Amino acid sequence: xxxxxxxxxxxxxxxxxxxxxxxxxxxxxxxxxxxxxxxxxxxxxxxxxxxxxxxxxxxxxxxxxxxxxxxxxxxxxxxxxxxxxxxxxxxxxxxxxxxxxxxxxxxxxxxxxxxxxxxxxxxxxxxxxxxxxxxxxxxxxxxxxxxxxxxxxxxxxxxxxxxxxxxxxxxxxx
Numbered sequence: 001x002x003x004x005x006x007x008x009x010x011x012x013x014x015x016x017x018x019x020x021x022x023x024x025x026x027x028x029x030x031x032x033x034x035x036x037x038x039x040x041x042x043x044x045x046x047x048x049x050x051x052x053x054x055x056x057x058x059x060x061x062x063x064x065x066x067x068x069x070x071x072x073x074x075x076x077x078x079x080x081x082x083x084x085x086x087x088x089x090x091x092x093x094x095x096x097x098x099x100x101x102x103x104x105x106x107x108x109x110x111x112x113x114x115x116x117x118x119x120x121x122x123x124x125x126x127x128x129x130x131x132x133x134x135x136x137x138x139x140x141x142x143x144x145x146x147x148x149x150x151x152x153x154x155x156x157x158x159x160x161x162x163x164x165x166x167x168x169x170x171x172x173x174x
Contacts, residue, residue, distance in 0.1 A: 006055040006058065006079065007034075007051055007052045007053065007054065007055045007057075007058050008035075008049055008050065008051040008052075008058065008079075008080040009027075009049070009050050009051075009052075009058050009061055009062055009077055009078065009079060009080055010047065010048075010049055010076075010077070010078050010079070010080040010141070010143050011023065011026075011027075011047060011048045011049070011050060011065075011075055011076070011077050012045065012047045012075070012076035012077075012078075012143060012144075012145065013045045013047075013073050013074060013075055013076050014038075014040070014044070014045055014046035014047060014048060014070070014073060014075070015044065015045065015046070015070070015071050015072070015073050016040055016044030016045065016046060018038070018040070018046060018070075018071075020036055020038050023036055023038055023048050023050065024036060026065060026068070026070065026075075027050050027052075027061050027065065030052065030057045030058075030060045030061040030064070031052050031053060031054055031056075031057025031060070031061075032052065032053040032054075032057070033050060033051065033052060033053075034051045034052065034053055035049070035050075035051040036048060036049070036050050036051075037049040037050075039152070041114055045073065045145075047143065049080055049141075058079065059079075061077060062077050062078060062079060065077045066078065076144075080141065111154060111155040111156070111157060111158055111160065111161035112152055112153070112154050112155075112161075113131075113152070113153050113155070113161060113164055113165060114150065114151070114152055115127060115131070115150065115151040115152070115153060115168075116148075116150050117148065117149075118142060118148065118149035118150065118151055119149065120148065120149055122142050122149045122151065123142060124140045124141055124142050124151070125140075126142075127140045127141075127142055127151040127153060128140035128153070130168075131153045131155075131164060131168065133167075133168065134155070134160055134161075134163045134164035134167060134168055135155050135156070135157065135159070135160020135161070135163060135164065136155060136156040136157065136160055137153055137154070137155060137156075138154050138155065138156045139152075139153070139154035140152070140153045140154075141153075
Protein backbone atom coordinates (compact mmCIF):
# COMPACT_ATOMS: atom_id res chain seq x y z
CA UNK A 1 0.00 0.00 0.00
CA UNK A 2 1.28 3.48 -0.81
CA UNK A 3 2.15 5.91 1.93
CA UNK A 4 -0.51 8.18 3.29
CA UNK A 5 1.20 11.41 2.18
CA UNK A 6 1.35 10.23 -1.44
CA UNK A 7 -2.44 9.72 -1.35
CA UNK A 8 -3.26 13.09 0.23
CA UNK A 9 -3.54 16.32 -1.70
CA UNK A 10 -3.56 19.90 -0.47
CA UNK A 11 -6.22 22.14 -2.04
CA UNK A 12 -5.62 25.86 -1.54
CA UNK A 13 -7.44 29.07 -2.43
CA UNK A 14 -10.95 27.85 -1.60
CA UNK A 15 -13.80 30.36 -1.22
CA UNK A 16 -14.74 31.20 2.37
CA UNK A 17 -18.28 29.86 1.99
CA UNK A 18 -17.40 26.46 0.48
CA UNK A 19 -18.93 23.37 2.07
CA UNK A 20 -17.50 19.89 2.58
CA UNK A 21 -19.93 18.46 0.01
CA UNK A 22 -18.66 20.91 -2.64
CA UNK A 23 -15.05 19.83 -2.05
CA UNK A 24 -16.16 16.23 -2.42
CA UNK A 25 -17.99 17.08 -5.67
CA UNK A 26 -14.80 18.59 -7.13
CA UNK A 27 -12.75 15.44 -6.48
CA UNK A 28 -14.99 12.35 -6.20
CA UNK A 29 -14.68 11.38 -9.87
CA UNK A 30 -10.94 10.75 -9.52
CA UNK A 31 -11.41 7.83 -7.12
CA UNK A 32 -12.64 6.76 -3.68
CA UNK A 33 -12.06 9.44 -1.03
CA UNK A 34 -11.05 8.30 2.45
CA UNK A 35 -10.95 11.66 4.24
CA UNK A 36 -11.59 15.35 3.65
CA UNK A 37 -10.28 17.89 6.13
CA UNK A 38 -11.70 21.35 5.26
CA UNK A 39 -10.43 24.50 6.98
CA UNK A 40 -11.80 28.00 6.58
CA UNK A 41 -9.62 30.40 8.61
CA UNK A 42 -11.05 33.69 9.91
CA UNK A 43 -9.70 35.38 6.78
CA UNK A 44 -10.31 33.22 3.67
CA UNK A 45 -9.16 31.72 1.39
CA UNK A 46 -9.75 28.31 2.88
CA UNK A 47 -7.91 25.08 2.24
CA UNK A 48 -8.52 21.35 2.45
CA UNK A 49 -6.69 18.07 2.57
CA UNK A 50 -8.27 15.31 0.50
CA UNK A 51 -7.07 11.75 1.01
CA UNK A 52 -7.70 9.15 -1.68
CA UNK A 53 -7.49 5.36 -1.35
CA UNK A 54 -4.95 5.21 -4.18
CA UNK A 55 -1.94 7.45 -4.95
CA UNK A 56 -2.77 7.36 -8.69
CA UNK A 57 -6.14 8.97 -7.94
CA UNK A 58 -4.37 11.75 -6.04
CA UNK A 59 -2.02 12.30 -9.00
CA UNK A 60 -4.97 12.52 -11.40
CA UNK A 61 -6.76 15.00 -9.14
CA UNK A 62 -3.67 17.21 -9.07
CA UNK A 63 -3.25 17.01 -12.85
CA UNK A 64 -6.86 17.86 -13.65
CA UNK A 65 -7.75 20.25 -10.83
CA UNK A 66 -4.65 22.42 -10.26
CA UNK A 67 -5.64 25.84 -11.60
CA UNK A 68 -9.32 24.83 -11.81
CA UNK A 69 -11.68 27.82 -11.61
CA UNK A 70 -14.20 27.25 -8.81
CA UNK A 71 -16.64 30.09 -8.25
CA UNK A 72 -14.04 32.67 -9.30
CA UNK A 73 -11.26 31.12 -7.20
CA UNK A 74 -8.33 29.48 -9.01
CA UNK A 75 -7.60 26.32 -7.00
CA UNK A 76 -4.08 25.32 -6.04
CA UNK A 77 -3.84 21.54 -5.90
CA UNK A 78 -0.63 19.74 -5.00
CA UNK A 79 0.62 16.70 -3.15
CA UNK A 80 0.47 17.24 0.61
CA UNK A 81 3.79 16.90 2.37
CA UNK A 82 3.75 16.31 6.07
CA UNK A 83 3.61 13.71 8.76
CA UNK A 84 1.27 12.67 11.52
CA UNK A 85 3.55 10.09 13.06
CA UNK A 86 1.88 6.78 13.65
CA UNK A 87 -1.87 6.85 13.90
CA UNK A 88 -4.31 4.02 14.20
CA UNK A 89 -6.35 2.93 11.20
CA UNK A 90 -9.48 3.95 13.10
CA UNK A 91 -8.20 7.53 13.40
CA UNK A 92 -7.02 7.46 9.82
CA UNK A 93 -10.28 6.38 8.22
CA UNK A 94 -13.13 7.33 10.53
CA UNK A 95 -13.34 11.10 10.21
CA UNK A 96 -14.88 11.20 6.73
CA UNK A 97 -18.12 9.30 6.37
CA UNK A 98 -19.00 10.14 2.78
CA UNK A 99 -22.52 10.91 4.00
CA UNK A 100 -24.68 13.78 2.90
CA UNK A 101 -23.93 16.10 5.81
CA UNK A 102 -22.27 19.34 4.78
CA UNK A 103 -22.71 21.12 8.11
CA UNK A 104 -19.04 21.29 8.95
CA UNK A 105 -15.55 20.07 8.31
CA UNK A 106 -14.11 16.90 9.70
CA UNK A 107 -11.49 17.76 12.29
CA UNK A 108 -8.32 15.81 12.80
CA UNK A 109 -7.50 17.68 15.98
CA UNK A 110 -9.28 19.94 18.42
CA UNK A 111 -5.91 21.53 19.19
CA UNK A 112 -4.88 23.00 15.82
CA UNK A 113 -3.02 26.25 15.26
CA UNK A 114 -2.28 28.17 12.08
CA UNK A 115 1.26 29.54 11.88
CA UNK A 116 1.95 32.49 9.60
CA UNK A 117 5.09 34.30 8.51
CA UNK A 118 7.23 31.21 7.90
CA UNK A 119 10.42 31.59 5.84
CA UNK A 120 10.12 30.52 2.16
CA UNK A 121 12.37 27.50 2.79
CA UNK A 122 10.29 26.16 5.71
CA UNK A 123 9.47 22.45 5.67
CA UNK A 124 6.92 20.56 7.72
CA UNK A 125 9.77 19.09 9.75
CA UNK A 126 11.24 22.55 10.49
CA UNK A 127 7.81 23.72 11.63
CA UNK A 128 7.28 20.62 13.79
CA UNK A 129 10.71 21.01 15.41
CA UNK A 130 10.07 24.70 16.17
CA UNK A 131 6.55 24.13 17.51
CA UNK A 132 7.74 21.35 19.83
CA UNK A 133 9.01 24.17 22.06
CA UNK A 134 5.38 24.52 23.15
CA UNK A 135 4.53 20.84 23.55
CA UNK A 136 3.79 17.51 21.91
CA UNK A 137 3.12 17.97 18.17
CA UNK A 138 1.25 15.15 16.45
CA UNK A 139 0.98 16.72 12.95
CA UNK A 140 2.51 19.56 10.96
CA UNK A 141 1.95 20.80 7.43
CA UNK A 142 3.31 23.75 5.42
CA UNK A 143 1.89 25.34 2.29
CA UNK A 144 2.37 28.43 0.17
CA UNK A 145 -0.33 31.11 0.40
CA UNK A 146 -0.62 34.57 -1.12
CA UNK A 147 1.19 36.15 1.81
CA UNK A 148 4.02 33.60 1.94
CA UNK A 149 4.50 30.29 3.72
CA UNK A 150 1.90 29.20 6.26
CA UNK A 151 1.66 26.10 8.41
CA UNK A 152 -0.74 24.13 10.53
CA UNK A 153 0.23 22.27 13.67
CA UNK A 154 -1.87 19.85 15.71
CA UNK A 155 -1.02 19.45 19.38
CA UNK A 156 -1.97 16.38 21.38
CA UNK A 157 -3.46 18.43 24.22
CA UNK A 158 -5.13 21.74 24.99
CA UNK A 159 -2.45 23.11 27.35
CA UNK A 160 0.30 22.72 24.74
CA UNK A 161 -1.85 24.52 22.14
CA UNK A 162 -2.60 27.40 24.55
CA UNK A 163 1.08 27.70 25.44
CA UNK A 164 1.97 27.90 21.73
CA UNK A 165 -0.59 30.66 21.21
CA UNK A 166 0.81 32.67 24.13
CA UNK A 167 4.53 32.16 23.58
CA UNK A 168 5.20 31.62 19.86
CA UNK A 169 4.75 34.44 17.35
CA UNK A 170 2.45 34.06 14.37
CA UNK A 171 0.10 31.44 15.86
CA UNK A 172 -3.68 31.58 15.47
CA UNK A 173 -6.11 28.93 16.76
CA UNK A 174 -8.31 27.37 14.08
